[in-house]
Amino acid sequence: MAIYRYDSSFEGFLSCIFDFYEQKPNTLSIVPQHHNALSFFDTSEDVITDPEKAQRVWKGLKQKGGSETTTAIHRAFLSEIEGIEDILLSYIIKCFKEGLSIKNYADSDVLRISKVVKMVGREKHRMDAFVRFRETKDGIYFATIAPDFNVLPLNSTHFKKRYADQKWLIYDLKRKYGIYYDLHTVETIELQLSSDINTTSQASLYFTQEELQYEELWQNYFNSTNIASRKNMRLHVQHVPKRYWKYLSEKKPS
Amino acid sequence: MNFDRIKEKLNILADAAKYDVSCSSSGSKRANKNKGLGDSSGMGICHSYTEDGRCVSLLKILLTNHCIFDCAYCVTRKSNDIKRAAFKVQEVVDLTINFYRRNYIEGLFLSSGIFKNADYTMERLIAVAKKLREEENFNGYIHLKSIPGASDELMREAGLYADRLSVNIEIPSASGLKLLAPDKNREDFLKPMRKVKNEIIQYKSEKKIIKSTPIYAPAGQSTQMIIGATGETDAQIMYTSAYFYKEFQMKRVYYSGYIPISYDKRLPSIGTEVPMLRENRLYQADWLLRFYGFDVRELLTKEHPNLDADVDPKLGWALRNLDKFPVNINTADRNTLARIPGVGMRSVHKIIHARRYRNLNWEHLKNIGIAMNRAKYFITCDSKDFETKDRTPGQLKSMIMQESASKFRKAYSSQLNLFDSNALPTL
Structure with a gap:
């Protein structure tokens, strides 16, 4: 399995998505750089954050899924939950390929993302309050x-x-x-x-x-x-x- | 600032104001203007919660707890021997601004005991709001009490500064009011309500034509009823609510379980438990009226004047109307979905979106988050498995209750026990 390591910024994550479509590895996992649980058989690569690449992915997502989709992806990303990158990647692939809507709650990735988005939204609201x-x-x-x-x-x-x-x-x-x-x-x-x-x-x-x-x-x-x-x-x-x-x-x- | 004196006043006047349930800070459209302080255009925020689990969103205080009335249910009644205090207008303004700047609160909820007369009191409340808006450029939320009997001109002015206005009718029936507050009459409560309602309608229609028309009480009106102080049935309470929602376009009616504060013989004695379960059921019924498309006549009737203690009102309704079930999740319309026990409005929304893409089965419904323990007896979905047996309402109810653990179980089982031990001879 290929592993992309990025600088844990949102732009960095989007750059990974860009590289994924360029290099088309069979299976991919995206992890932040400070994360070091690599297994022996994996090949890992440090992805350099590139605002231009990030911007293109962002635009593409917006075109395909609308701002509801991009907002959800950004919010879910901010959760910093371990493995959220891979769930987002899996969703993004389906979104680009079949136009999977962020509201198709019968899809397990969508449901997971929507739950995380809700958790992040709740935490944001708590900070407004607390x-x-x-x-x-x-x-x-x-x-x-x-x-x-x-x-x-x-x-x-x-x-x-x-x-x-x-x-x-x-x-x-x-x-x-x-x-x-x-x-x-x-x-x-x-x-x-x-x-x-x-x-x-x-x-x-x-x-x-x-x-x-x-x-x-x-x-x-x-x-x-x-x-x-x-x-x-x-x-x-x-x-x-x-x-x-x-x-x-x-x-x-x- | 005379800090110690303010502290003492704050303690007295916050303590006296806490029986007002409303603490909502949502529904206004007042945006920040000229880079002033505050913004209440977003959703309401609860900045903290007290140990009784109630939200703290507004600085909720009385301007004074001196009062010329002697309503039996009220702590600030004239005959009650308590410490009295009064804020100066500027003191309330300073407290509000400084609490707001520190992100403690969303705004001010100002009520008052009635001193001298209704208009004099109302004028002072308006003075605080006016100062906040005009001198401090404060755009936070302001909830003012409409003082029963206040003149139309004052009510008109109040709505220009306040986001919400409210009059608490407190006692659901006219006869109860006569018993507990003989110097008040019901028409005094309704008069300011009616005036505010009419002004809201008028300002709204003017705003459609002239954009610069100021906003008038953008978060509408609310009221409150005390539950369990007098002998009203749930039906009497909910029919009164339905009347206020319809007739006065109330944004909210609040229900406040009576907290015994007096040895008055006309009222439940001190130490009587607050009827929290009943309060909860009334709120559930209220939600069914406002969001789920129920009519009050479906929930409460002459034959059925009180809500069930052991099941929620929607489940109670469904058990009385088994002929309307099962409902097919994949084809039913929004209103029908909303009537299924265990399915809330959020789930309705999710079901409607999800079923555009595929037919939903039990697994999907579970993941969406509907309460299966109740819902499964009332629905069919994309599966051959469903409840086929015809059961009586009683059987269904006991099956559902066996599977669920209500936080109120203790409350209603003790209520039932009480009932059993005093078994009525006629039954």
């Missing part, structure tokens, strides 16, 4: 997140539209990059973050006094609006899974 900005001393609304999937690129429009009049920065601690809005455009940035930025004891170093007060007001509000006689922790955790608690100021132990 980001908690804190105003830093230099006037930037700052938040850290660590989403299950690489959804930050999907969040950018939402926050740009909403917080048009304030500088903000959302940083993905897991993938070590963030998006920063400077009142004009949103840019992707990488930062050296101090490790104590999220600790309560050091908060007054980075954040304004007012910030800490509003955080306390929010915590208070959160507790007062709860109806104790309807307590339902199972439902609570279902909606706000514990892995997100560390970034939610209302769930921090006070």
